Amino acid sequence: MWQGIIGHDEVVNRFRRSIEAGRLASTYLFVGPPGIGKKRFALELAHSLLCTNAADAVLQPCGQCESCRMFVAGNHPDLEVVVLPPDKSTLPIELFIGDREHRNQEGLCHRLELRPFFGRRKVAIVDDADHFGIASANCLLKTLEEPPASALLILIGTSPSRQLPTIRSRSQIVRFRTLPMEDVAQVLIDTGVASNRDVALQIAQLSDGSIERARQLSDTTLWEFRNRLYSALQTARLDSVRLTRLVQPFVDEAGKETSPRRERLRIVIGFVIERYQQSLRSSAANEARLATQALDTCLSALEQIDRNANLGLVIQNWCEGLAGGTIRNAGSPLGFASAPH
Numbered sequence: 071m072w073q074g075i076i077g078h079d080e081v082v083n084r085f086r087r088s089i090e091a092g093r094l095a096s097t098y099l100f101v102g103p104p105g106i107g108k109k110r111f112a113l114e115l116a117h118s119l120l121c122t123n124a125a126d127a128v129l130q131p132c133g134q135c136e137s138c139r140m141f142v143a144g145n146h147p148d149l150e151v152v153v154l155p156p157d158k159s160t161l162p163i164e165l166f167i168g169d170r171e172h173r174n175q176e177g178l179c180h181r182l183e184l185r186p187f188f189g190r191r192k193v194a195i196v197d198d199a200d201h202f203g204i205a206s207a208n209c210l211l212k213t214l215e216e217p218p219a220s221a222l223l224i225l226i227g228t229s230p231s232r233q234l235p236t237i238r239s240r241s242q243i244v245r246f247r248t249l250p251m252e253d254v255a256q257v258l259i260d261t262g263v264a265s266n267r268d269v270a271l272q273i274a275q276l277s278d279g280s281i282e283r284a285r286q287l288s289d290t291t292l293w294e295f296r297n298r299l300y301s302a303l304q305t306a307r308l309d310s311v312r313l314t315r316l317v318q319p320f321v322d323e324a325g326k327e328t329s330p331r332r333e334r335l336r337i338v339i340g341f342v343i344e345r346y347q348q349s350l351r352s353s354a355a356n357e358a359r360l361a362t363q364a365l366d367t368c369l370s371a372l373e374q375i376d377r378n379a380n381l382g383l384v385i386q387n388w389c390e391g392l393a394g395g396t397i398r399n400a401g402s403p404l405g406f407a408s409a410p411h
């Protein structure tokens with residue numbers, strides 16, 4: 071395990087080999103599902119490469135030098151981190167080239183051109199690289215094509231296909247794999263998130279190999295909601311309005327910003343997917359067909375969330391889609407035994 075990061079030893083070794091061979095690229099594009107530690111990895115890589123005591127290929131910051139101390143304190147002058155503002159759907163150009171009054175005098179592209187404070191290099195991390203718009207990608211183009219000698223740029227996204235071709239073609243792609251369920255469960259136990267192995271495994275199963283998602287899933291209010299949701303799904307005639315009234319407020323409770331609400335809706339849809347996958351495995355042909363329809367409805371809702379669709383509309387369409395299956399099929403509950411009356 072490197073720097074407390076589980077599951078990505080292969081990537082660490084790849085970086086060590088590149089550095090030893092003198093082939094550290096100037097731009098990397100980290101891809102993989104959300105919540106598996108890509109950003110943490112990028113930060114630890116930056117930490118190691120900025121340390122003034124340790125050799126690059128060791129990839130182990132000393133923790134003692136001034137650079138390391140400033141890094142840990144969160145105010146390292148040679149580290150730039152850009153994230154998508156919560157109220158924006160694309161990365162604003164100001165983050166790269168400064169606002170109108172300070173065009174090309176501020177922002178990530180400008181700061182990467184400056185001499186490194188500690189003389190080694192400058193590292194910039196762009197989280198949410200899935201959200202480059204044409205304008206912000208164009209701002210970065212010159213930096214990508216003629217990177218300053220001392221600059222290392224790390225872009226973090228989910229998949230190469232979600233990146234603009236201008237960015238994808240100028241970056242070296244590093245793939246991060248989802249974590250095995252046992253690893254996720256172990257992290258939950260080690261960090262005290264889960265009290266025992268059974269609970270940890272149950273949460274890990276729903277986590278899609280993402281520790282971030284597993285942490286969210288350990289919230290007991292989610293599990294209480296899951297029980298309510300499952301009882302609602304078990305009723306003989308699923309009512310889309312009632313289902314919407316159950317889901318919408320629960321999603322809204324996640325926070326004022328869109329991002330936590332979007333994440334909560336993903337989890338709620340994940341619960342329903344889990345339920346229908348179970349019935350797919352264990353039920354008769356007709357019920358399996360209904361479960362497949364429901365799963366399609368869930369996947370299409372997840373796609374809409376990824377496309378930043380209005381959450382209220384996604385919930386409404388999703389609930390109608392789920393209920394539609396039962397109504398069209400004369401009230402047959404989708405693969406579940408009827409709720410006891």
Ligand SMILES: [Zn+2]
Pocket residue numbers: 121122123124131132133134135136137138
């Ligand atoms: Zn150090």
